[in-house]
Amino acid sequence: MPTATLLPLAVAIPLFGAVLLAVAGRVLPRTGCDVLATAVAVGDVVCLALLWPHTHGVATAPLGGWPAQVGIVLAADRLGAGLALLAACLVLAVVVYSWRYFDEPSGERAGVFPAMVLLFEAGMVGFALTGDLFNAFVFFELMGATAYALTGYRIEDPRPLQGALTFGVVNSFAAYCSLLGIGLLYARTGQLNLAALGRGLAGHRTDLLVVTAFVLVITAMLVKAAVVPFHFWLPDAHAVAPTPVCMLLSGVMVELGVYGIARIHWTVFSGPGGVPDDAFRRTFLALGVLTALTGAAMCWQQRHLKRMLAFSTIGHVGLFVVGIALLTPDGTAGTALYVAAHGCAKAALFGLTGVLLDRYGSVDEPGLYGRARELRLVGVLFVIGALALAGLPPFGTGLGKGLTEDAAGHGHPWLPAVFVVVSAVTGGTVLRAALRIFWGFGETPRPRPGEPETTGEGEEPEIRGPRRALPPMMVAVPAALLAGCVLLGCVPAVARALAGGAGTFTDPAAYRAAVLGPAAAATAHPGTPGPVPDAWTGAGVLLGLLSAALAVALAVLATTRPPTWHRAIGATARGLRRLHSGHLGDYLAWLALGVAALCAVIAAQT
Amino acid sequence: MGPWPYLAAGWILLVALYGLVTSRNLIHAIGCLAVAQSSTYVLLLSVGYRRGGTAPVFSDLRPGSRPVVDPVVQALALTDVVVGATVTALLLALTIQLRKRHGTVDPQALTGLRG
Amino acid sequence: MSARARLLMFAAAAIVIGVFYGVASAETPSFGRASHPYGDRAVAASLAHRTANVVSSVNFDIRAFDTLGEESILFGTVLGATLLLRLARDERRRPAASERVLPTTRLFGVIWLPVALVVGVYIVAHGQLSPGGGFQGGVVLATALHLGYIAADYRVLEKVRPLAVLDVADSLAAGAFTAMGLAGLAAAGAFLKNVLPLGTFNEITSGGTVPLLNAAVGVEVASGVIVLLAHFLDQAVEITGNDEPEEAR
Numbered sequence: 001m002p003t004a005t006l007l008p009l010a011v012a013i014p015l016f017g018a019v020l021l022a023v024a025g026r027v028l029p030r031t032g033c034d035v036l037a038t039a040v041a042v043g044d045v046v047c048l049a050l051l052w053p054h055t056h057g058v059a060t061a062p063l064g065g066w067p068a069q070v071g072i073v074l075a076a077d078r079l080g081a082g083l084a085l086l087a088a089c090l091v092l093a094v095v096v097y098s099w100r101y102f103d104e105p106s107g108e109r110a111g112v113f114p115a116m117v118l119l120f121e122a123g124m125v126g127f128a129l130t131g132d133l134f135n136a137f138v139f140f141e142l143m144g145a146t147a148y149a150l151t152g153y154r155i156e157d158p159r160p161l162q163g164a165l166t167f168g169v170v171n172s173f174a175a176y177c178s179l180l181g182i183g184l185l186y187a188r189t190g191q192l193n194l195a196a197l198g199r200g201l202a203g204h205r206t207d208l209l210v211v212t213a214f215v216l217v218i219t220a221m222l223v224k225a226a227v228v229p230f231h232f233w234l235p236d237a238h239a240v241a242p243t244p245v246c247m248l249l250s251g252v253m254v255e256l257g258v259y260g261i262a263r264i265h266w267t268v269f270s271g272p273g274g275v276p277d278d279a280f281r282r283t284f285l286a287l288g289v290l291t292a293l294t295g296a297a298m299c300w301q302q303r304h305l306k307r308m309l310a311f312s313t314i315g316h317v318g319l320f321v322v323g324i325a326l327l328t329p330d331g332t333a334g335t336a337l338y339v340a341a342h343g344c345a346k347a348a349l350f351g352l353t354g355v356l357l358d359r360y361g362s363v364d365e366p367g368l369y370g371r372a373r374e375l376r377l378v379g380v381l382f383v384i385g386a387l388a389l390a391g392l393p394p395f396g397t398g399l400g401k402g403l404t405e406d407a408a409g410h411g412h413p414w415l416p417a418v419f420v421v422v423s424a425v426t427g428g429t430v431l432r433a434a435l436r437i438f439w440g441f442g443e444t445p446r447p448r449p450g451e452p453e454t455t456g457e458g459e460e461p462e463i464r465g466p467r468r469a470l471p472p473m474m475v476a477v478p479a480a481l482l483a484g485c486v487l488l489g490c491v492p493a494v495a496r497a498l499a500g501g502a503g504t505f506t507d508p509a510a511y512r513a514a515v516l517g518p519a520a521a522a523t524a525h526p527g528t529p530g531p532v533p534d535a536w537t538g539a540g541v542l543l544g545l546l547s548a549a550l551a552v553a554l555a556v557l558a559t560t561r562p563p564t565w566h567r568a569i570g571a572t573a574r575g576l577r578r579l580h581s582g583h584l585g586d587y588l589a590w591l592a593l594g595v596a597a598l599c600a601v602i603a604a605q606t
Numbered sequence: 607m608g609p610w611p612y613l614a615a616g617w618i619l620l621v622a623l624y625g626l627v628t629s630r631n632l633i634h635a636i637g638c639l640a641v642a643q644s645s646t647y648v649l650l651l652s653v654g655y656r657r658g659g660t661a662p663v664f665s666d667l668r669p670g671s672r673p674v675v676d677p678v679v680q681a682l683a684l685t686d687v688v689v690g691a692t693v694t695a696l697l698l699a700l701t702i703q704l705r706k707r708h709g710t711v712d713p714q715a716l717t718g719l720r721g
Numbered sequence: 722m723s724a725r726a727r728l729l730m731f732a733a734a735a736i737v738i739g740v741f742y743g744v745a746s747a748e749t750p751s752f753g754r755a756s757h758p759y760g761d762r763a764v765a766a767s768l769a770h771r772t773a774n775v776v777s778s779v780n781f782d783i784r785a786f787d788t789l790g791e792e793s794i795l796f797g798t799v800l801g802a803t804l805l806l807r808l809a810r811d812e813r814r815r816p817a818a819s820e821r822v823l824p825t826t827r828l829f830g831v832i833w834l835p836v837a838l839v840v841g842v843y844i845v846a847h848g849q850l851s852p853g854g855g856f857q858g859g860v861v862l863a864t865a866l867h868l869g870y871i872a873a874d875y876r877v878l879e880k881v882r883p884l885a886v887l888d889v890a891d892s893l894a895a896g897a898f899t900a901m902g903l904a905g906l907a908a909a910g911a912f913l914k915n916v917l918p919l920g921t922f923n924e925i926t927s928g929g930t931v932p933l934l935n936a937a938v939g940v941e942v943a944s945g946v947i948v949l950l951a952h953f954l955d956q957a958v959e960i961t962g963n964d965e966p967e968e969a970r
Binding site: 148155168236589 | 623635646708
């Protein structure tokens, strides 16, 4: 099938599936809805898999038959299509995972939950494939609106409602900032197509209009990607969303924010009249490192398992931001693989946490101490997931981390250390929890009264009714996801394809030529760099082993002899935690501060 | 008119942000969010204005006889309105349930999630 | 953070943002300028497709994919409200009481409800010609029905709004938009391509698929808004906690 068919189909299939489910769910029994949802999810995976071979360069689909100057064009290179494929695969995993898991409304509303998941998928796929800035805003909001509703799904408990509201208000406000930025760019260039915007900016020098527009447009992506100080909503939302939804939020939605930053920078702002490379590189390297360290430090201090995993996502997002901020094809290629493998591992870990919630009605690390000894298989999978998070070879996370470290180490020899520390701490935290919960390692953790923290006890169980056997899919899906994470690291074709894709992704001229026609490319960046590394290196393997060993050491240390922190470190940690106050006004004040700081920092460098 | 219409949009955004930061009532906060969104309407429509232009509707206007304002931003604003209304509805639904479960709509009284 | 610290932080940030935005506004091409390249292309494209209302042409033909996304947001919101405003475990439904209404109010409703419905249909049907269209007309249709609530009571409103039918209509209209996109793909190889005969300029049948998409959006917005409001009104009127009456909270 031609790309002009496959690209819109990838969005249309889940949209149509959602309609089918909403209508058929009124008459079909629960099983029928599950089968239908799975069929639609499989259909979209197949559609995107068929698209994959067509993405050597940039595959385009002019919608409505209009050229890019007039209408909307969908444009997919390998990284965009790959991210859409990752989203589709995780949606399939989530749909299968929730087959018998969820206490969904029955009767007329049996199809509503899977229909919402499919709409969420349409939003993510549309956002990854669109080549138009305003259209990206629309799909960003589709992704957002469905995610808010899904996050607040458990209406009997006030915390999910609070998390969903914070999520909704902060994300929507950022989206409006973004739209304001789109308005400024439209005023300057009279374009909305990404490639045409990039060309339109080239005719003018970089002034404060461009800087302000850049910061405003990128605000929504920074919030979605949970970059410090725009990240406060994420742990609140991810800790309280139903487990299948968490798998999607942490596994791919947050990463779409990082993708958005990179895509918009490369297509619109990378040329003359945009944001200078050095300014972007320095600013986002700093933001990435700050995010990574904050995420890791906060992750270590959590006892609520989902919140722990949420902060680990923030830590990893920081590393992804570092990867794309290098502005090199090898950094981008490594990050792409890292994102895919991390998505699988993180979704698997959330899925396994769902098993604990299902069995014990709690996701609290001290509360579950030693209680899950009978779930040996789940425990082993949890440990494997933690090691994957730490970047142990041969997991894809290890390869992605190794490639990104290698790329980062060229200009900044200290950056690999950040990668090692952050993956060791996040992996070690999860490992610590696994050792305590599944094996009862060390002594019973002492309560910490008076600390500002969220416990994971007294959760509303996500299923009710008589105790039944553990649905096999709740273990099979995380196991399959972890296997996927290994495959990403072991099948060289994947890394090679992504390396090729990164070359196209970081070449605005290729994108412009594909979208606007060959004549349009004349003014863009010259030259294509050499081959992009795509295989394990000795250093990569060693650093992966090092961070995994550090993770194990940290976990064992934390369980056997609870650390006595230096007073200064303890105070810093408590202060950092106190900033995560759960207060909406605080979060928006931080957002404002972030926008102001970015404006000032980027303007100072242009 | 100089840059005043654009400045008005920025002012509306900042006013809304002030409201959001200091809000003691979630309904008020959601209202502020709607105000923030209206800043985008103001900016989009003023960006599309053409001096002496009329509405881009040719049912009673011969094409080419008069300048028309930019129709694209109007369509964008229309899309934006629907997006904003729906998101507001969702957030209000969440607030209704939160009020039932928590007995308050004051964001400063919500302390379930921190650390 | 204390309220004071938060306010100070906001104030500092707002001043910086304000300065940057202010300078950016000064550098933005001046208000009312003559050059609108995309707008001019859109006008030409709309006239080429014989659609008199260019805004409708942008929404339903040139950039119809935006509208597809936006209709999906509306559809998702209706589903989301169905989820969020469902009956919680400890709640039950209590039938609405009938209420006394002044005869003049009732007369107002009886006269205006049909008028408002006709206006709504007119606005949807003429979207490709004159200002209006699926969104605007759909909202008029939805509010028209709620005259039944204002001029009578909730029981009357429940009679005039068959929720199950409207719920299905909302879904089907959302599906119809996607289906028309797929029809364009099948017939002409481009998703959402305007494949129908374009008709005569400034007639109600002009614009090809624009009137059809307009109608689909009209149905979706009207039924979607009614269903959405129904969930909210149910919360206010019919749903109470298990043991305590709503008023006592």
